[in-house]
Amino acid sequence: MGETVDICCLKRISDGTKKYKIIELEHSNEVTIGRDRDVSVFIPSPAISRRHAVLLRQSDNTWTVTDNKSTNGVKVNGVKLAPLQPVTLRDGDHVQLGVPPAPCQAAPYVWVFCEKLRVKRKTFVRAEMAGDRKRPLADSQQTASQPDVAIAIPVRKKLCASVTSEWSPSQDLHRKLEQEEERMREQMRRQEEKLEELRQQLEEKDLVQVAMETEIRAKEEELREELRKEKERLEAERRDFEVEVKRAYEAEIETKERSLLERLGREQEQLRSEKENVEETLQREMERQLHEKDHRLQVELEQQKTQLENVIAQRELEQKMLASELTKTQCENEVQRDAALQARESLLANFATLMETELQCSICNELFVQVRYRCVVLEGLPPNVGPCEQWFMITDHRGLRVAENVHNSHSFCAACIEQWKKVKKQCPVCRCPISSQLRSLVLDSYIDRMVEHLSDDMKKSRQKLIEERKAEKLAKEAAAATAATSRGRGRRRGRGQGRQRGRPARGRGGTAAVLPPVHQEPPPVVVPAQPIVIESDASDTDVSEEQYHGYSSSEADSEESVEGVPGTYFGGWGHCFHCGT
Structure with a gap:
């Protein structure tokens, strides 16, 4: 079902x-x-x-x-x-x-x-x-x-399922169920007996298999021993066969070698006779060919000799023409070289003269060494004024303002202008007061590059001058350092206080020039935003109008009034309160 x-x-x-x-x-x-x-x-x-x-x-x-x-x-x-x-x-x-x-x-x-x-x-x-x-x-x-041993189990389950699904209190069904169970138990017993019989057969089969395996192993050992003996016999036969084959092969080789030696002797004799015949034939043929070749080469040699003589004559003619042209060209080159040398010497001479004329220090009459511009910087300038046209305003005793244009870019050697300032604080050229100085790197570089093109004597002279100036500068710096260390701290403080106390009375007594140290580079000039008015009178004898404008004035000075940063020096003769120079 x-x-x-x-x-x-x-x-x-x-x-x-x-x-x-x-x-x-x-x-x-x-x-x-x-x-x-x-x-x-x-x-x-x-x-x-x-x-x-x-x-x-x-x-x-x-x-x-x-x-x-x-x-x-x-x-x-x-x-x-x-x-x-x-x-x-x-x-x-x-x-x-x-x-x-x-x-x-x-x-x-x-x-x-x-x-x-x-x-x-x-x-x-x-x-x-x-x-x-x-x-x-x-x-x-x-x-x-395998044989169906547990067939009773599914049948019993089938019956139980049918009894459970179609159960009835009737005794008939119970008897049928008991009979069926008895029959199934009998069938199971028979299946178990059959299974036991099959198990015994399997054990007997295992015993037979073990015996057969033992017999097979013994047979394998026997066959292995027979195989070993057979291998030994075959190995002995192989060695005997190899010895016999080797002897036969050696005898055959000896026979073949004797026959080959005899054949080789005959062939060598035959080749020797053929070689002699061929050598004689070749000797005669070579002698004939050499004779013909000598004759032909002699004719060709005569022709080539004639051609070479013609070529040599033509080359000699061309060589003479080239020699004359070369001589003419050399003469022209020498003339051009002499002209170029003369032009270069004249140019260098003019250039040296020009440098000595234009780039000489008016103090030492030598080419500039570490060029310094002498600048008179006065405050109160318009913002559009260049470095060579400095404007300043002076108010005289009458209250009038006069505008002056001062051209003040004179150049000197650094050492020369420092030595000059020890004697006078005025420009050696225009006699204007020296208020600041700047180094010109452009002129220094230009002079150094131009000196490279001058003569050796001028180069040596220039180098010697630079070394002397350096030695003098080092000696001065060493002396200044020694003097600075010898002075006490109290003296410096007292001198500064004295200068501070004496400053208000400087209006009528004059202004003291305070110059920067030689070894320091001055900072750039800064033009102030507002004009600075200097009131003067006839009693001001430090800076006269004659020094600036070429005329003298006997009017007394008045008190000075300066607009700027408080606590700084006046920018005329001392330190500038804007740039510090």
Whole structure:
């Protein structure tokens, strides 16, 4: 009696065989497929690995398939799965294990996943499957190949199921059930006796197999000994045969060698006679060819000699013409070289004269060494005035302002102007008061570059002058440093306080010139934003109008009024309160 049920399974579609037709997934949460004996579905095929694939039931009652690092892999709908990466199966998915045996053939192990496949089965099959859920399919196949020992168990279960479903209090059924149980026990006893008989046969078979294995091992030992003796005999025969073959070969070689030596002697004699004949023939032919070649070469030599004489005569004529042209060209080159040398000497002489005229220090009458510009910088200038046209405003005793234009960019050597300032604080050229000085790097670089093109005597003279100036400067700095260390701290403070106290009375007594140290570079001149008014009177004798404008004035000086940064020196004769020079 059968029934129709829906099961979740893998249905094979690869070929027409009924083996592994349906792999049920309904009664287990994990199904393993491979050719190992411990898997759920045993497939003894070389294309299948020991544990090829694993199918797992998830919590939502879905199934996943995982490739368990198999050799030939697992494909779902033609897509190969990554090892140990589960993929969820859907209804109708094709699962392929392994690869086709040949490129033109289909894969042998292909199933389709069915969530609900309607099948018809007998009632006892479900009971049997309920008892065998955890038993591998391989054990079922092995049991099916042996005699049906446990056939009474499914029959009894069938009867119990029928009695349970169709139970009645009738005694008839109870008697039938007891009779059926007695019959089943008898049948089970007979099956057990049969199983015991089969076990005894199997033990006898094992004993026979052990005896046969012992006999086979003894036979193998005997055959191995016979094989060893046979090998020794064959080895002795091989050695004897090799000795005989060697003797025969040596005799044959000796015979062949004697015959070859005789043949070689005959051929050598024949070749010797042929060689003599050929040498005589070649000697006569070579003598004839040499005679003809000598005659031909002599004729060619005469022709080449004539041609060479003509060529030599032509070359001598050309050489004479070239020599005359070369002499003429050399004369012209010498004339041009002399003219160029004269022009260069005259240019250098004019250039040296020009440098001595324009770039000489008016104090030492030498080329400038560390050029210094003498600048008279007075505050109160318009912002658009250049460095060579300094404007300043002077208010006289009558209250009138006079605008003066002073051109004051005279240049001197640094050492010369410092030496000059020890005697006078005025410009050696225009006699204007010296208020500041700047170094001209452009003139220094220009003079150094131009001196390189002068004569050696002028270069040596220039170098000697520079070294002397450097030595003098070092000596002065050393003396100044010695004097500075010898003075005490108290004297410097007292002298500064005295200058501070005597400053307010300087308006009528005159202004003292405070010059920067020689070894310091003055900062750039800064023009103030507001004009500075200097009130003067006839009593101001420090700076007279005659020194600035060329006329004298006897009017007394008035008090000075300066607008600027408080606490700084006046920018006329002392330090500028804007630039510090």
